[in-house]
Amino acid sequence: MKKYTYSEKKDTRSGFGAGLHEAGQKNPNVVALCADLKGSLKMDAFADEFPERFIQIGIAEANMIGIAAGMTIGGKIPFTGTFANFSTGRVYDQIRQSVAYSNKNVKICASHAGLTLGEDGATHQILEDIGLMKMLPGMVVINPCDYNQTKAATLAIAEYEGPVYLRFGRPSIPVFTDPDQKFEIGKAWMVNEGTDVTIIATGHMVWKAIEAGEQLAALGIDAEIINIHTIKPLDEEAILKSIKKTGCVVTCEEHNKFGGLGESVARLLTTELPSPQEFVAVNDSFGESGTPDQLMTKYGLDTINIVEAAQKVLKRKK
């Protein structure tokens, strides 16, 4: 097992804020819109340096999506910022018609995704957003795994032409990826090569997959760990190549088991390479109030859940 260490913990939303600021410095067409959550989305640095390119919409997410779509006409690259719940479910039809169907170059940037939003509870913890967004034709869906990857992803989507959903979160988590990485949309990252079982993880679950890999190694199980930061388009080649070698897979995501990364992998395998799969995901449930760590434990998204899923899927392997 390749050794991963970290010297600090940071929130992925701050990676977004840093990436947005840098994207704004690089490209004068980058504009940022926010629905009364500038601080929560870490958009202050951008807003302070480029006040004329920062648009405070107020608490009106539907209007924000429409204005962003309109701003692309004339060449602007709008980044919208609010919580994941209000970025997707609340404005699904606005995104569907004005952004996706109209093929507008809007970047929908969503913080506080999943259970790790914590104490605010289920009204604010969306676990369905990946499913909602990946079903929209032409929508790119990205869920990076740490501060550095989120920053790199933010810079990459500024250069990509077309609608993107970028999902990140609130809690401080280990920073373990390369600060100078080049982010390639739709390209899986091989975290650790192994032979017994493939673990595919996205977002906050990637560090837990690394911890699980270390525990599995201690049990004599050689896990291959892949980070899928881009859920759509899915890196099918990397996934198939790995599972041809290992013969089984565990998918890990901070999302409902319905509609997420796991289902995308299952759809691929069913048609191309039928293989045993276990899902580490929320079991068709809303969240609740609690600390992020408490919630991840209660809803089965801990390192131990990945270890157990790997052991279970190994037994099903022929």
Added chain:
Amino acid sequence: MKHTINELEDIVSQVRRDIVRMVHGCQSGHPGGSLGCAEFMTALYFETMNHSTDFKMDGVGEDLFFLSNGHISPVFYSVLARSGYFEVSELATFRKLNSRVQGHPTTHEGLPGIRIASGSLGQGMSVAIGAALTKKLNKDHSLVFSLHGDGELQEGQNWEAIMFAPHNKVDNLISTIDYNGQQIDGPTEKILSLENLQTKFEAFGWHVITSNGNNMEDIVKALEYAKSLTGKGRPILNLMSTQMGYGVDFMVGSHKWHGTAPNDAQLASALSQNKETIGDY
């Protein structure tokens, strides 16, 4: 003036023929609101706006138009074709398979002149505001126009946009309400009353003007006046009274022709009331 009122009225007559023929041709679509807005749309594209028929999505340096109530696509398509965005013969493909002339306007099939999909109601004002903000950032002094149904104002997103535009001094935007008092299920007063739209918009900080949308001279003047009000710190709202189905006697003033296609005899009657001027497609 680029055209005389008589010339514009001749174009309107042809546009009305296009509308009823398109809807008859596929036995589907929305003739009522389309007919009611024929003068407005003709005035906009043939007189008021500075625009290029060499279509570029970004529309830098030209006036832009957004149709929010996308179901009145027949009048939009007719006016776009008649002003040179695409061949008028393509109007015959309205709502048919493999057509760029979709049921509701869309960019998806690449029809020149369309900059956003609309049809799901209440989204167009936000989009128009966005385009107007970009024009300001680009130091582009051309204008943005938009059209909205009155029933459409029942959608809440409009009021988010109506609140946003004055606060942010979006004064390069001229929005028009097609104030015909009708929606699918009946008169707006019975379905969900709009109360006093003029005072509502004024209370939100808009400069409101009123016009008669079925009088060519009046609507041309109103739009010129609206243009003179731009750049003064406030968005402009043109509260335009129209009659749904105007120009076809058996369709006038009734919500029953909101989304109904005429049969052969009704088509013949409608065409007899609107003379062929430029030439049918």
